[in-house]
Amino acid sequence: MSGTEKSKAQAEQMKGKAKESVGRAVGNERMTAEGRADQAKGNAREAKEDVKDNLRR
Template structure:
């Protein structure tokens, strides 16, 4: 996995976790949902890069 894409995936997951935590703390359902979505997006990016790496010679 390229270092740049790996960093983006981890940053996206971390930002999502922060947003979800803050959303729960203030009772904002929308922010909580957005945080979960960002985490899922980061995990998907990570999985995509892992798949690309699996097929590289």
């Protein structure tokens, strides 16, 4: 996985976790859902890079 893409994926996952936590703390279901979506995007980006790495081998 390229370093840039890996860091983007991890940043997106961390942003999603933070947003989900804040949403839960304030009782905002929409923010909680957005946080989960951000985490899913980060996971998808990471999985895509893993596939690309495996194809290069």
